[in-house]
Amino acid sequence: MNIRVAVSNEAARISDIIADCRHLEGPMLPILHRIQDEFGYIPEPAKQIIADALNLSRAEVHGVITFYHDFRARPSGRHVLKLCRAEACQSMGGEPLADKIKSLLGVDWHGTTADGAVTLEPVFCLGLCAQAPAAMLDGHLHARLDENCLDDLMAEVRA
Incomplete structure (x- = not known):
């Protein structure tokens, strides 16, 4: 066309x-x-x-x-991983977790992996403050994230 x-x-x-x-x-x-x-x-x-x-x-x-952070100016990856950046998640280890995720994916905020698999986006509260740190992958919430959870999330987006 x-x-x-x-x-x-x-x-x-x-x-x-x-x-x-x-x-x-x-x-x-x-x-x-x-x-x-x-x-x-x-x-x-x-x-x-x-x-x-x-x-x-x-x-x-x-x-x-x-x-509004939900609107994008360019296409996203096949999966969208939104990582909470609010204070509760930060206080429960969100920053080292964010650094680890960015390193594993090889992208910064709003970036999409070279293979088009994942777009990483910051969000400022997913409403899971009591279960911080939290993320949303393709609309599904994940709470109490830690290094072990990251392995599962990365396996899911790379499948």
Whole structure:
């Protein structure tokens, strides 16, 4: 498929999503979530398409996208590992654990492994403070993480 056709199809799909959500009160967040569900990230051209449709500036749309940590500007890996960076997790050994995970994966925050298997993202509270440190792998919570748990998580993402 040539690149113009792909971009045209992408813009058409984004416009369809906007049309489906436009009637909602405060439609921007539902639109952004649907676009990310569809593409795995928010494509750059979507910002202007959304802005035009909602009578906003591109900067306003960009501001919302960058404010919320769940929105991505590029595709993620096949697995997304979110590691809690909040105070409770930090106080229970989250920092050495984060360093170990980054080393094992060979990436920094928001990075994706070279094989496209894993994207590592920081989050600022998963609500498991009493069971810190915590992480979320592909939407599944993992609590009371330690070095042994890391081996299991890494085996899961490398399978």
